[in-house]
Amino acid sequence: MILSAPALAQAPAADAAAADAAAAEAEQGLGEIVVTATRSAQSIQKVPISMQALGAEKLQERQVKGLSDFAALLPSVSFEGIGPGRNTAFFRGIVPAGGAYASVGYYLDDMPITGTEVPDIHAYDLERVEALSGPQGTLYGAGSLAGTIRLITNKPKLDKFEFGYDVEANKYGKGDFGGQLESYINVPLAPTLAVRAMGYYRRDGGYIDNTPNNGTFNDGSSSTLTLGDNNPNTSYTLDNSDIAKDDYNTIREFGGRFQLLWQPTEGWDITPEITAQKQVARGYFGYDPRVGDLEVHDYDQTKNDDRWYQAALSIHGHIGDWDIVSATGYFKRRTRTLNDYTYYTVTYDGFGPGYESYLQFFDNCTGSGASQQCQMINPTQYYHADTHRNKFTQELRLSTPKDWPFDVTVGGFYQRQKNELNTSYAIRGLDTITGYTATGGGDVAGGLIGVPAMYGITYDEDGNPVFDTSDVINANGNPLGTMILGTQAVKGDAFYYVEQDQFYHDKAIFAEGHYNITPTLKLTGGIRYFWTDYKVRGFAGVAGSAAGVGCTTPLPDDERLTCVNTNPNAADGTGRYKEDGETHKVALDWQFQPDKMVYFNYSTGFRPGGFNRPLRIRSLGKIVNVAPFKSETLTNFEVGVKTTWNNIFRFNAAVYYEKWNNIQYGVVVSGAQGAGMTGNAGKAEVKGIEYDADLRLGKVTISTSGAFNDAKLKGDFCNFALNTATESISQLSSCTLGEFVEGSSPPTPQVAAANGTRLPRQPRFKGTTSIRYDTDLGDYAAYIQGAALYQTGATQDLNVESNELLGNTKGFVSFDFSGGIKKDNWSVTLFLQNAFDKRGQLTRNTFCSIDFCANSSRTFTIKPQFFGIRFGQKF
Numbered sequence: 001m002i003l004s005a006p007a008l009a010q011a012p013a014a015d016a017a018a019a020d021a022a023a024a025e026a027e028q029g030l031g032e033i034v035v036t037a038t039r040s041a042q043s044i045q046k047v048p049i050s051m052q053a054l055g056a057e058k059l060q061e062r063q064v065k066g067l068s069d070f071a072a073l074l075p076s077v078s079f080e081g082i083g084p085g086r087n088t089a090f091f092r093g094i095v096p097a098g099g100a101y102a103s104v105g106y107y108l109d110d111m112p113i114t115g116t117e118v119p120d121i122h123a124y125d126l127e128r129v130e131a132l133s134g135p136q137g138t139l140y141g142a143g144s145l146a147g148t149i150r151l152i153t154n155k156p157k158l159d160k161f162e163f164g165y166d167v168e169a170n171k172y173g174k175g176d177f178g179g180q181l182e183s184y185i186n187v188p189l190a191p192t193l194a195v196r197a198m199g200y201y202r203r204d205g206g207y208i209d210n211t212p213n214n215g216t217f218n219d220g221s222s223s224t225l226t227l228g229d230n231n232p233n234t235s236y237t238l239d240n241s242d243i244a245k246d247d248y249n250t251i252r253e254f255g256g257r258f259q260l261l262w263q264p265t266e267g268w269d270i271t272p273e274i275t276a277q278k279q280v281a282r283g284y285f286g287y288d289p290r291v292g293d294l295e296v297h298d299y300d301q302t303k304n305d306d307r308w309y310q311a312a313l314s315i316h317g318h319i320g321d322w323d324i325v326s327a328t329g330y331f332k333r334r335t336r337t338l339n340d341y342t343y344y345t346v347t348y349d350g351f352g353p354g355y356e357s358y359l360q361f362f363d364n365c366t367g368s369g370a371s372q373q374c375q376m377i378n379p380t381q382y383y384h385a386d387t388h389r390n391k392f393t394q395e396l397r398l399s400t401p402k403d404w405p406f407d408v409t410v411g412g413f414y415q416r417q418k419n420e421l422n423t424s425y426a427i428r429g430l431d432t433i434t435g436y437t438a439t440g441g442g443d444v445a446g447g448l449i450g451v452p453a454m455y456g457i458t459y460d461e462d463g464n465p466v467f468d469t470s471d472v473i474n475a476n477g478n479p480l481g482t483m484i485l486g487t488q489a490v491k492g493d494a495f496y497y498v499e500q501d502q503f504y505h506d507k508a509i510f511a512e513g514h515y516n517i518t519p520t521l522k523l524t525g526g527i528r529y530f531w532t533d534y535k536v537r538g539f540a541g542v543a544g545s546a547a548g549v550g551c552t553t554p555l556p557d558d559e560r561l562t563c564v565n566t567n568p569n570a571a572d573g574t575g576r577y578k579e580d581g582e583t584h585k586v587a588l589d590w591q592f593q594p595d596k597m598v599y600f601n602y603s604t605g606f607r608p609g610g611f612n613r614p615l616r617i618r619s620l621g622k623i624v625n626v627a628p629f630k631s632e633t634l635t636n637f638e639v640g641v642k643t644t645w646n647n648i649f650r651f652n653a654a655v656y657y658e659k660w661n662n663i664q665y666g667v668v669v670s671g672a673q674g675a676g677m678t679g680n681a682g683k684a685e686v687k688g689i690e691y692d693a694d695l696r697l698g699k700v701t702i703s704t705s706g707a708f709n710d711a712k713l714k715g716d717f718c719n720f721a722l723n724t725a726t727e728s729i730s731q732l733s734s735c736t737l738g739e740f741v742e743g744s745s746p747p748t749p750q751v752a753a754a755n756g757t758r759l760p761r762q763p764r765f766k767g768t769t770s771i772r773y774d775t776d777l778g779d780y781a782a783y784i785q786g787a788a789l790y791q792t793g794a795t796q797d798l799n800v801e802s803n804e805l806l807g808n809t810k811g812f813v814s815f816d817f818s819g820g821i822k823k824d825n826w827s828v829t830l831f832l833q834n835a836f837d838k839r840g841q842l843t844r845n846t847f848c849s850i851d852f853c854a855n856s857s858r859t860f861t862i863k864p865q866f867f868g869i870r871f872g873q874k875f
Contacts, residue, residue, distance in 0.1 A: 029647035030696050031055075033128060038203035045642045048589040048599030050525060050654040050690055051658050052131040052705070056154075059123055061772075061785060061818060063831055063866075065202070066120040066178075071552060072789060072842075072862060075707035075766045076133045076147070076690055080843045082858070083285040084120040084251060085335065091133050091147030092632060092658065093686050093711030093762035097798065098666030098678035100504070100534055100610040105136060105144035108151050111329035112143060112415070114389055119333060120279060122255055125184045125198040127152045129795045133690065134656065135605025136638040137583035138526035141413060141508055145605040145634050154184070155196040155271070156261035162186035163875040170868025173837050176205025176247040179868075185692050192263040199256035206247035207289055207864050213240050213297045213510030217346070218290035218856070226347065227379065228355030229442025234449055238342065240299045248298075249283030254333055254734075262413060268317035276309035286845065286858030293839070294864065299342040300382040308333035321401030331391040339383035341425060343856035344848045353443055358495075360437035362430060362450045362483055368476040374450040381427055381495065383847070388420040400513075408513035417504040421538070424494035424559070431489045431554060441482030451481035482762055490543050491555040500538030507531045511587075524587040532608045533578035539563045540675070545616045548623050566613050568623065575611035577628055595644040605634040607664065615672045615729060617722060625728040629678045630661040653691040660684040665798060667720045667752075669729050670744040676849070679720050679731055681752070681798060684759055686711040686853045698772045706767025711759035717798065719752040746851075752799045760798055761843060764809070766791035777821065786818040789840070789862070796844050805854035812840035816860055820870075825870070827871040837865040 032043055033053045044051060052074045054064070064070045067087055072078045078095070081087030089104045096103050102115040113119065125131070129151055136144035165183040172178075180202035188194045215237065217223050223238040255277030261269045281304045288295045308331070315326040348358045362374035397411035440457040441447055444465040456471035467479070474485060490497040512526035538561055539546065543553045551563035564573035583606050589599035612626035640654035665681040692705035718735035721744055722728075732741070735750035770787035792811040797803040815836060820829035834840070840862035846853040 007838055019229035020352070021614065024854035030644070030650055030694055030701075031057075045595070045644060045650075045652070046591070046597065047599050048522075048597075048640070050076075050133045050601070050640055050656070052133070052690075052692070054129045056127055059126060059129065060829075062787070062816070063122045063833060063868075064129075067124060068120075069127050073768055074131045075705050075768065076647070076688075076709075077131055077149070078762045078766075078794070078842075080761055080845060081117065081859075082845055082847060082860070083249070083283075083304060084281045085279055085304050086117050087115055088116040088118065089149060090761060091131075092688060092707075093709045093759045094100075094146035094658070094660060095759060095761040096145075096607070096632070096664045097458040097760075098676075099607060099632070099664035100502075100627065101145075101607050102143050103145040103147075103607055105148035106138075108275070108310060109153055109312065109315060110327040110395070111310055111331065112140075112391070112393060113310070113331060113392065114188045114333060115143065119277065119306055121151055121275075122200055122202070122277060123151070124182045124200055125154050125196075125257070127154050133654075134601070134638060135585075135603045135634050138510060138511070138512055138528045138585045138603065140181070141415075141506065141528065141530060143607075145607040145632070151277075153259070154186075155275075156196040156259050157186050158188050158191065158194045158261065158263070160186070161188065161875075162196075164873060166870060166872035168868055170205075172205055172207040172247075172863070173865030173867070175207030175864065176250070178203050178205040190594070194261045196259045196261075197256065199254075201254045202251065206249040206283060207294055208249040208283055208285065209246045209292075209295045210240065210244050210248045210283065210298045211291060211295045212244040213238065213299075215239070218288055218297055225346065225349040225359070225379070227359040227376075227442065228357075229353050229360075231442040231447075231449070233440050234352075234356075234360060234376070234437075236376065238299055238380065240297060242682040243298065243301065248834065249285050249786075251279065251280070251281045253277065253279035255279075261407065265813070269315070271314040271316075273312045273314070274309060276307075278305075278307040280305050284858055286843075286860035288856070288858055296339045296858065299380055300340040301338045301341050303338040305336040306333070307335075310797075321403070323399035325395075325397045325399075326393045327393075327397075329391075329393040331389070331393070333383070333389040335387045337383070337385045339847055341383045341848065343853045344425070346856075347848075347852040356442045357439050357484075357488065360442065361427065361430060361433045361488070362435050362437075362451070363433045365434050365450075369476050370452065370454070370481070372434075373454055374483065376450065377427075377429050377433065379427060381425055383423075383425055385421070385423040385706065387422070389417070389419040390419075391415065397725060403659070406513055406515040408511060410511040411509070413505070413506070413508040413510065415506040419500075419502040419504075421498055421500045421502070424492060424500040425496040426493040427495055428493060430487060430493045430495060433487050433489075434485040435484050436487045436488055438484050444482060445569045446480050447459075447482040448478060450482045452477040452481055452483050452485055453481040454479050457482070457701065487554060488543050489554045490539075490541070490546055491553070492557055496540075496542050497555075498538070498540045500536055500566065501561070503535040505533050513826040514802075520591045522589050522591070524589070525585065527582060529580070529582045530606075531578075531580040531769075533576070534608065534610055535574055535576050536611060537561065537564060537566050537572070537574040539565050540613060541565060541616055544621075545623070548616065565623070567611070568614060569625070574615055577609060577611040578596045579631055580610055581606060581631070597642045599640050599642075601636070601638040601640070603636045603638075605636070607632045609662075609664075610678065610855070612677045615669060615675050615677060616809065617672060618752040620724075620727070621753050622727070624722065626677045627728070629664055630662045630680050632660065632664050634661075635659045648696045650694045651691070652693075653689065655689050656687070658686040660686065662682065663717075663798075665717075668851060669720055669722065670741070670746060670748045672729075676732060677720070677729065681713075681717045682713040684712060685714050686759070701772045701774070702770070703772075704767065704769040706765065708765050709762050710764065711762060713753055713755060713757040713759065713798070715755050716751050717753040717757070719748055719750055721748055735862065749801060752801070754800070757800060758795050760795045760803065763791040763794045780821045780823045782819070782821045785817065787816045789814045789816070791840075793841070794843075799848060799850075802850040802854075805850055806844045806846070806857055809841035809844055809859070812838055812862075813839045814840050825875055826871070826873045829872075831868055831870070833866040837864065838862075839864075 182200040365374035454477035508530040510528035567575040585603035663681040818831040
C-alpha cells in the first residue's frame, strides 16, 4: 500500500490504539493500516506524504524475515549489497555511490540505526514496516535525503497477558534445510506497569554452491598465474578444492527485545527498550552465471559476523496542555568480516611484467647469505575487517495544545557517532615472509628467484630490466639474486591497510505545523536547520604510503593510529568537514469527501559533503591532494490522491518530479592503485508514479501496488583525474564525449556518463499483485493466496564504462503461493516462494573496484524456490 504520514514518533499507548483500530476495521470490508506518526491513531489516508506500509499480517503472509524480503514488496525501494548485514536501500532511483552519510534513514521505532550496510533487523513482533518516499529532511535530517524506512515494534500492553510462538521448517528447492523458532510474551505487572519480550533463533540453509575450479577460471582459461613477469619459472595455480562446498551461504542468527512500559501518572508513558541481535552469514548471496547456476568459485572464506544492540528510552507526557516527547538512544554494532579477495590478485597478475613486487613473496628458506634459497608462498589476497560503530541520539519534541486553531511541533536533535575501522587487504603469511621479488626481477637476465639480491634493478633504453651494479642494496646478497629482504606488509598481514576513527556530530532544530484553512483544506509546513561536522583520522595505504609520511613498517600490532596520513596538511593529521543549512517542506491537502483526498507536497532533502583523503599515485611515487566533495540536495514536487470507495475499494496514487543536485559518486582514479575518492557527478532528474489499490469482494481480496520510475542524468558527468601541474585530483572543468584524459593510464574517458544516462539500480517499473481467498472449513478459518512480483531490468552503475563491464540486470516475474488454516489459538501455514525457481536479478556487484574485478562480478537474485511449513499459537 502507498500510505501517508508526517512521520513523527509515537507513544506506546497510541500504538496499541492503532493496532486495535486496525483490527476492528478488518472486521468489515477493507482493513486499514493506522499510523501514529502524529502520536494519535490516525488513518494514513488522511495525511499528505507518499508512503508504503506493510502490516503485521502482510509481513507474516509473505514470509518477511529482513531487509531484502520487505524491500522486494515495496515498489519504490531498491537495494544493493552482497549479503545480510551488507545491504543498502534506496528510494525512487536516488542511488548515491559515495559519501559519508546514507541517503535513506533506517529506524527501529524512533531511533536511527546507522548509515550504509545496515543490520538485517529480524522482522518479528512488529506492528508494521513503513517506507516514506521522498525527502524527509524536515523531521529525519541528513540521513533521509531520498526516504525513510521505519520498523515499528509492538508495544507493552497494560490490560492483558499475551504469549505466542511460531515454529517454522523450510528448505530452498535444490538447497539446504533451515528453520526458525520465534516467541513473544506480554505481562502486565501492575495497573501501571507492563513488560514485553521477544526472542528468536533462525538458521537458513544455503543455496549457493562453491564448486571446485578444476584448474580454470570462470571463462575456462587456465587459473595459473604468471605472477607479474614473463618468466616460466614463476607461476602459481589457483585451486579452491579445499574449501569447495555445496549450499555454502548459510545464516545463523539469534536475538531478542525487551520493553517496559510504566505510567507513573495519568498522561505519562516511560518506555525503556533494548534490542540485540547476532547474525553470522557465510558465503556470497550472489552467484556467477559464468561458473553455473547458483555457483561460484571462491578461493578463500567469506563470512560476516554482525552483532549489535540498541538501547532506547522514550518518554511521552504532558506539561499543561502541551505534549512532550523525549527519545534517547544508544546504538552499538561490531562487524567482523572475511571476504575472498583473490580476484584482485588475478587483476594485478593480468597487468603483465613489472608487478613482481605485488605477487612474488618468499618464506621457508634454506641456506643463508648469498646461498639462501626461499620458496614462494600463496600470493592471493583476502579481506578481513573489524569495524565498531557507536551512536548516541537524543531528540526532544514539544507540541501545541489540541484546542489551538493550528498545531505545531517544535524540536531539537543531537547525534554523536564514532566509527572505528580496522580493515586489511591481506596475504596470509605476508607479515612473516623473508622477502619479495624486486620490480623487474622476474625477467632480469640470469636472475635467481627467491635468492637475496645484492644489487638493485633498473631498466635499459629498450625497457629491459638489468642489474644496477652501482646500487648495492645488500652487500651479503647474491649478485644474481632478485629477492629484496623484508616484507611488504603494512600492519599484520595487510598489503593495504585502513585504520581510521571517524566522528560524526549532528545538531538540528526543527518545526512542523498544520493549519486548517477551511474544514476540508489543510496547509502543512515544516523547516529544519542543521549543523553537521565530520572528522576522520588514521591511515590508509600500502607500505610506501606509510614511508611517505615517515612511518616504519610493519606498524605495531598492539597499538592503533601510530601512523597517520589522513590529512598531511593538518598539524594533527585530521581531515575535517563541516557545514550548516536548512531544509523545508510545504504541503496542501483537500479532503473533498470524507474518504477522498487530493494533495500537493513540496519538500527538500540534503546529504552532507565530506573530506577526501590524499591519494598515492604510483607513477609519481608521492601523495597528492583531493578536494572535498560537496553536499547534495534533493527537491521533490508531488501530487497525490488517496481514495476509499464504500470500504471495499481503495486507490491511492502519487505523481512526482525530483531534482537531484551534486550527486555524490565514488571514483577510482587512474594510477591510484585502486584507491578511491568521492566526487560530485552533477545533476539528475527523476519522474515517476506510485500507486496501490485494494479490492475486497466478499471472501476475495485483490491487492496491487507498483512504481514507474524514470531517472536520468542532466548534463554530462565529467570524470575525475590527476592534474600533474597542481599535483592534485579534481573533476575535469570540461569534457568531450569519446575523448580520453591526457596521460591517464589505463586510459580514462573524459565523460564518465553523458547527458540522459539512466540512473542505476532502480527498475523502470516494479510491482506486486496478490489475490487472497478466505473461507471457513467447518470450525476452521482457512485461506489460500497467490502473489506475483515483477520488475523490469536496471543498469548497475552511473559510469557508462563501468556499467558495460557489469552489464544490466534483466526483468523478471516470480510467483508465490501460501495457504493456511486457523482454529481457536493455533494456526498452520504452508508457503511456496518463487514457485517456478526463477532467477529474478536484483543487482550485480563486485567486492573490489569494478574496473579490476568485473570479471568476477556476482549476480544477486530473489530467493530461489523456497518452501516450508509454519505452526503458531497465541494465548
